Amino acid sequence: MTDASLYDRTAEPEFGDYVTLLKPRVMSLVVFTAFVGLLVAPVPVHPMIGFAAILFIALGGGASGALNMWYDADIDAAMKRTRKRPIPAGLIAPNEALGLGLALSGIAVVMLWLASNAVAAGLLAFTIFFYVVVYTMWLKRWTPQNIVIGGAAGAFPPMIGWAVATGGVSIESLLMFGLIFMWTPPHFWALALFMKSDYNDAGVPMLTVTHGRDATRRHILIYTILLVPTALALAFTAVAGPVYIATALVLNAMFLLGAVRIWRRDDAACDADSHAVEKKFFRLSLWYLFLHFGALLADGLIARLAPGVF
Amino acid sequence: MSTFDRATHEIHTRRWGRNLGLGIVLVGFVAVVFGLTLAKVSTGANMEAFDHVARPALIPAE
Structure with a gap:
């Protein structure tokens, strides 16, 4: 206040x-x-x-x-x-x-x-x-x-x-909502794992502090597991084309792999390589969202400017 | 005295910048509303609405 x-x-x-x-x-x-x-x-x-x-x-x-x-x-x-x-x-x-x-x-x-x-x-x-x-x-x-x-x-x-x-609202727009909604927690919690933050001093509860770093790693994996079907479900709607399907398949496999790697680590492993895996996952998360929406844009443009190409 | 002059001058520069910025925003807003009007008119949006009197033009054709 x-x-x-x-x-x-x-x-x-x-x-x-x-x-x-x-x-x-x-x-x-x-x-x-x-x-x-x-x-x-x-x-x-x-x-x-x-x-x-x-x-x-x-x-x-x-x-x-x-x-x-x-x-x-x-x-x-x-x-x-x-x-x-x-x-x-x-x-x-x-x-x-x-x-x-x-x-x-x-x-x-x-x-x-x-x-x-x-x-x-x-x-x-x-x-x-x-x-x-x-x-x-x-x-x-x-x-x-x-x-x-x-x-x-x-x-x-x-x-x-x-x-x-x-x-109006439809399944496509709900899935686009779901994509960003499910993506946000793993994205920010990966950042919280390697960034020294003063959120806690300011009175804002952060998962890494309130529940510990292991719980945060588990949360990253859970939300990533929920994110993958959301992203892939969008591929089955009318807004997605071949560009989105290819992008989603590759990026979700990479993202899931990254989340599993984080989940299997402990603090000692993190300190040993200065959070290299978490930093890589965070960078990937930025590309993840940008490329998913970029792919939708590409498919949309192809459908509009060159219908019948695929 | 010179410090005071400079301080006053700096404040004026900042205010000028702010006023200029606001001016550009307002002109931009007018341009957007004008552009929207042109777009709406050219795509055939309703030109009239209910105005407390009967308007035969607003009654959809059977």
């Missing part, structure tokens, strides 16, 4: 500080996955409407980032990695971030509704609510499963993109 008197504005902010408040790096993932969701949908969208929809989805994501920074200013101030964010750095007052976040949330949802439809706008509103209220305010400080819950918020964008085109 933020206390306005703790983070009084001490310097004049630049325009870029307000942009930082919107978490532009998170936004880039939102833009990419929402774009893929929109493009692979069976209903063509006017390019201008598609562009505007992606823009407002990104803006909604940014607004939830600002609201997250407003609420989590105390955590950000306590951790080295986030201490220079605009609020703990004294550049932007907490209430200003709150106002900006609320205003941009409203603008993003209303504009997405006007640009596309109520289902897409409703999903965006729910995503913002879920990330800010359910994740940030409620579960993040309460349970070490916070990563799992937070992953759901990050998994909504392709569903919103799909809804922009089709006006």
Whole structure:
């Protein structure tokens, strides 16, 4: 919870500080996955409407980032990695971030509704609510499963993109959601295994600390085992083509192998090679998500630009 | 005195940057709304909506 008197504005902010408040790096993932969701949908969208929809989805994501920074200013101030964010750095007052976040949330949802439809706008509103209220305010400080819950918020964008085109929810968009949702825990827990984090000092429970590193390794394997059928199920839907099938087969085999390797290790083995296996798994996880959505995009483009090639 | 001048000047530069940024964002927003309007009109979206009076044009053809 933020206390306005703790983070009084001490310097004049630049325009870029307000942009930082919107978490532009998170936004880039939102833009990419929402774009893929929109493009692979069976209903063509006017390019201008598609562009505007992606823009407002990104803006909604940014607004939830600002609201997250407003609420989590105390955590950000306590951790080295986030201490220079605009609020703990004294550049932007907490209430200003709150106002900006609320205003941009409203603008993003209303504009997405006007640009596309109520289902897409409703999903965006729910995503913002879920990330800010359910994740940030409620579960993040309460349970070490916070990563799992937070992953759901990050998994909504392709569903919103799909809804922009089709006006609804379907098995394909649910599976795209499931892909990111199931991918998030192994991705972050692998990072938590080799990164020295000060989350615990800031009062955020992390699985590595609350349940130990062995439990974290087990969790990585369990979520990877759940992730593989989700990714492969997407291959049986209409949005996937040969590129996706080939990509999913190779990447899921590699990912599962990596998770098993992590699961079979102990702390001594990790120290011996400075977490080489965990670091490799983490790098693979970045490629995993990017290439799965990239493959969907490729199949979508092939189907649209050169139908009948496969 | 010179320190004060410089500090004031820096604040003005930052404010100018902020105002310029906001200006660009607002012009961009207008452009997006205009572009959306063109796209909606060209794809044949409904031009009229319910406005508390009977509008025969809104009644779907049988």
